[in-house]
Amino acid sequence: MNTPKRIAVISAGLGKPSSTRMLADRLALESADVLRERGVEVETSTHELRDIASDITNNMLTGFPSEKLEAVIADVTGADGLIVVSPVFSASYSGLFKSFFDVLDPASLAGMPVLIGATAGTARHSLVLDHALRPLFSYLRAIVLPTGVFAATDDWGEAGAGGQSALTDRIARAAGELAPLVEASERSSAPRDPFGFDSVLSPVGGFQPN
Amino acid sequence: MHMQFGIFSVGDITQDPTTGITPTETERLQNLLTIAQHAEEVGLDVFAMGEHHNPPFFPSSPVAINSWLAAKTERIILSTATTLITTNDPVRLAEDYAMLQHLSGGRMDLTLGRGNTGPVYPWFGEDIRQGIPLAIEKYGLLYRLWREEFVDWEGKFRTPLQGFQSTPRPLDGVPPFVWHGSIRSPEIAEQAAYYGDGFFANHIFWPASHTAKMVGFYRQRFEHYGHGTADQAIVGLGGQVFMRKNSQDAVREFRPYFDNAPVYGHGPSLEEFTAQTPLTVGSPQQVIDRTLGFRDYVGDYQRQLFLMDHAGLPLKTVLEQLDILGEEVVPVLRREFAKNRASRVPDAPTHAARVQAALAAEQVDASTGVTTAASAE
Numbered sequence: 001m002n003t004p005k006r007i008a009v010i011s012a013g014l015g016k017p018s019s020t021r022m023l024a025d026r027l028a029l030e031s032a033d034v035l036r037e038r039g040v041e042v043e044t045s046t047h048e049l050r051d052i053a054s055d056i057t058n059n060m061l062t063g064f065p066s067e068k069l070e071a072v073i074a075d076v077t078g079a080d081g082l083i084v085v086s087p088v089f090s091a092s093y094s095g096l097f098k099s100f101f102d103v104l105d106p107a108s109l110a111g112m113p114v115l116i117g118a119t120a121g122t123a124r125h126s127l128v129l130d131h132a133l134r135p136l137f138s139y140l141r142a143i144v145l146p147t148g149v150f151a152a153t154d155d156w157g158e159a160g161a162g163g164q165s166a167l168t169d170r171i172a173r174a175a176g177e178l179a180p181l182v183e184a185s186e187r188s189s190a191p192r193d194p195f196g197f198d199s200v201l202s203p204v205g206g207f208q209p210n
Numbered sequence: 211m212h213m214q215f216g217i218f219s220v221g222d223i224t225q226d227p228t229t230g231i232t233p234t235e236t237e238r239l240q241n242l243l244t245i246a247q248h249a250e251e252v253g254l255d256v257f258a259m260g261e262h263h264n265p266p267f268f269p270s271s272p273v274a275i276n277s278w279l280a281a282k283t284e285r286i287i288l289s290t291a292t293t294l295i296t297t298n299d300p301v302r303l304a305e306d307y308a309m310l311q312h313l314s315g316g317r318m319d320l321t322l323g324r325g326n327t328g329p330v331y332p333w334f335g336e337d338i339r340q341g342i343p344l345a346i347e348k349y350g351l352l353y354r355l356w357r358e359e360f361v362d363w364e365g366k367f368r369t370p371l372q373g374f375q376s377t378p379r380p381l382d383g384v385p386p387f388v389w390h391g392s393i394r395s396p397e398i399a400e401q402a403a404y405y406g407d408g409f410f411a412n413h414i415f416w417p418a419s420h421t422a423k424m425v426g427f428y429r430q431r432f433e434h435y436g437h438g439t440a441d442q443a444i445v446g447l448g449g450q451v452f453m454r455k456n457s458q459d460a461v462r463e464f465r466p467y468f469d470n471a472p473v474y475g476h477g478p479s480l481e482e483f484t485a486q487t488p489l490t491v492g493s494p495q496q497v498i499d500r501t502l503g504f505r506d507y508v509g510d511y512q513r514q515l516f517l518m519d520h521a522g523l524p525l526k527t528v529l530e531q532l533d534i535l536g537e538e539v540v541p542v543l544r545r546e547f548a549k550n551r552a553s554r555v556p557d558a559p560t561h562a563a564r565v566q567a568a569l570a571a572e573q574v575d576a577s578t579g580v581t582t583a584a585s586a587e
Contacts (some may be wrong), residue, residue: 061477064416066486195396195427 004041006188007031007178008079012049012086012097013119020119021048023151024085027117030175031083031182040183045079047072049096056096059103069103077108078192080185081178082142084133085117088125092132093118101136110141113181115174116148126150143181147174213547214558215540216256217249217532218291218448218515221269224522227470232522235268241525242269245518246279248529250286252536255558258291258321258515263330266472273306280314287560288314291410291448291515292323292391295352296344297334299368303348304355304376311381316561319387321410321446322349324398336367342397343367349390353405356385384568387559389446389513392424399424403431408444408559411508414517415473417486421447422507429509442556446513447504450489453534457492463527464491471521494538501539502546510551512558514543 009028013020028044035042049056055069065073076082086093101109116133118125129148137144147170155167219242225232233241246257257279259272269275276288288310293303310318324341325331331338347365354361355376364370380386389408392398393416402409409428411421425445432443452467454460461480468480468491483489490500501514516535519528557563 058478058482062415062474062483064420064486066478066482067417 002041003189004043005035005080005182005185006075006078007042007044007081007083007182008076009044009046009083010049010076010085010097010100011046012084012094012100014050014087014094014096016050018087019151019153019156020085020087021046022156023117023119023149024083026171027083027085027115027149027174030171031081031115031178034175034179035182038179038183040179042182045075047075049100052100053096056099056103060099065103073104073108077104077112078188079112080188081113081115081182082109083115083117083178084137085119086133088118088120088128091125092128093136098136101140104140106140109137112140112142112187113145113178113185114142115145115178117150117174118148119151121153123150123152123154126152145174145177145181147177149174211255211560212551212555212557213511213544214255214287214513215535215543216254216258216287216289216513216515217245217518217535218256218258218260218289219245219269219517219519220260220291221262221267222472222520223266223268224472224520225470226522226524227466229524231524238268239275241528242519243275243279243282244525245528245532246275246286247282248532249536250283252532253540254286254532254536256287256289256513256515258289260291261294261325262327263297263333264327273310276318277310277313280310280317283317286317288318289389290320292321292325294325294330295322295348296324296341297330297336298348300348300352301355301368301371301374301376304352305378307386308356308376308378308380311386311561312378316381316384316565318561319389319559321389321391321408323391324395340367342395345398346401349388349401349405353385353388356380381561382565382568384561384564387561387564389444394420394424396424396427399428400431403428403437403443404435406432406435406437408446408512410446410513411448413448413488413504414450415487418488418504418507425508425511438556439554441509441552442554444556444559445508445511446515447508447511448488448515448517449501449504450487450517451497451501451531451535452491453494453497453531453539455493457496460491460493467521467523475521494534497539498542498546501543505547510547510555512556 009024011021011024032042032044052069055066059065086097114137116129118128129150134144149170151167158165223238249257259269259275261272263270272290279288307320324345328338344367347367351363360373360375362372389410390398390402391410393412399409411424413421429440429443433440452460452464465480490497518531
């Protein structure tokens with residue numbers, strides 16, 4: 001009964017190393033820490049979209065995912081919670097970030113707790129969280145946490161009161177919001193029916209032609 | 211005959227990327243008719259024509275094409291890939307395909323599909339969001355029109371019928387065999403299983419693991435509905451090949467067509483797509499080996515169709531491909547697929563066999579004194 005909960009992490013950063021990945025790692029670590037403090041076992045898995053960028057494009061063109069992409073999709077959609085972080089490109093999330101969510105079954109993130117994060121050079125882009133990422137995941141009927149975490153370049157060098165920076169505060173607050181939802185989630189352990197039907201057909205075979 | 215082998219065509223008009231030549235509609239249609247007739251000449255069993263209502267595809271009426279072919283051929287079964295069940299009127303389908311059945315002497319069947327071109331639905335007054343309910347209701351009516359003399363019917367998607375009799379009545383009282391085609395909808399596999407009809411898996415655009423799952427599901431449901439054991443369900447598969455004696459030549463020649471093909475062009479490499487889907491580009495022996503491998507994940511099946519005339523391939527090349535298929539590949543496939551085939555696995559459906567089965571069923575009814583209506587099944 002004590003199967004660990006699972007958090008999937010998506011980073012759309014392109015650089016190596018990337019500050020987007022750095023923020024994703026901080027969010028994942030903090031969330032896992034909070035869960036462990038609550039006595040919940042948790043596993044996190046992090047996926048850099050850069051590594052599957054051509055697979056995502058191919059999926060758009062052929063309509064099916066490569067094995068590598070399929071494994072990432074299964075990991076993400078079957079998680080108990082999702083952390084997503086994109087760099088800000090041209091006033092929004094990056095095209096690669098959007099493309100990944102475009103190839104998912106639109107219903108597959110319904111009810112998923114999602115912690116949104118974004119990075120950029122300056123704080124002038126911070127509203128991208130609420131104007132771009134939040135509506136995207138609302139559309140996918142995910143549960144978007146009230147706190148999103150934005151990190152500008154300066155945030156990584158900012159000193160805060162008592163050694164705790166504002167960024168660290170935000171990370172802790174967001175992780176605190178994600179943890180109870182992950183703890184309550186049954187997503188990763190629920191049986192999944194690959195042949196799930198819409199309402200026309202009952203799950204026990206009650207095919208109803210006219 | 212255990213298995214039927216043949217070709218299916220989507221009927222795309224595509225520029226030949228190596229010459230820049232795009233055939234006219236007239237040329238492409240004439241070429242296609244030549245290809246279909248050559249399929250019979252090289253000993254193939256089935257030619258299946260697609261239905262589309264938007265360029266670059268020209269075959270809006272596969273039943274018209276197949277009727278012409280019926281007059282020009284003698285042996286080949288004329289099928290479709292697919293007939294749109296969502297946007298055609300089932301009454302019209304019942305009439306047209308029963309007519310083709312008579313014209314061809316039973317040398318026909320059809321594969322129903324929903325179609326995946328969004329605007330076709332509104333062009334024909336339908337709603338794409340109702341795709342599955344449309345396929346279910348319309349086939350429900352088509353099924354009855356071929357089995358009941360006078361039909362009273364009421365549904366959501368067409369005007370009601372009172373005492374309607376579809377003509378001509380099916381040839382020898384046996385309705386055309388129906389396959390249900392689908393790439394990804396288990397509802398369609400369920401529908402095929404419910405009626406005990408055939409299930410045709412497109413197969414060519416998706417990984418084998420996906421096809422295996424869909425066919426496995428269909429077989430299980432076929433058994434559930436009491437039509438026989440799972441391995442007695444009627445399965446057809448698509449396939450896509452390009453062959454030359456030397457596999458390197460095949461790859462070199464086919465690559466520009468692959469790279470620029472509609473649907474998957476400009477995406478994965480030929481090598482990636484070959485690994486991920488049943489596409490085989492190589493020697494006839496490689497095609498034989500790969501095709502025989504399909505049985506490993508779908509079980510013994512009844513029909514194998516290949517896509518051969520697309521992506522701008524010139525007529526001459528397609529005819530050469532048919533020669534190789536007919537002379538070197540299919541005879542070996544027939545022999546090898548027959549090995550270890552369980553005796554209870556049914557042969558591929560033909561009109562003659564279905565007439566015999568109907569007669570046998572009538573005799574059973576007569577000997578037991580039970581009278582049943584519509585014993586054609």
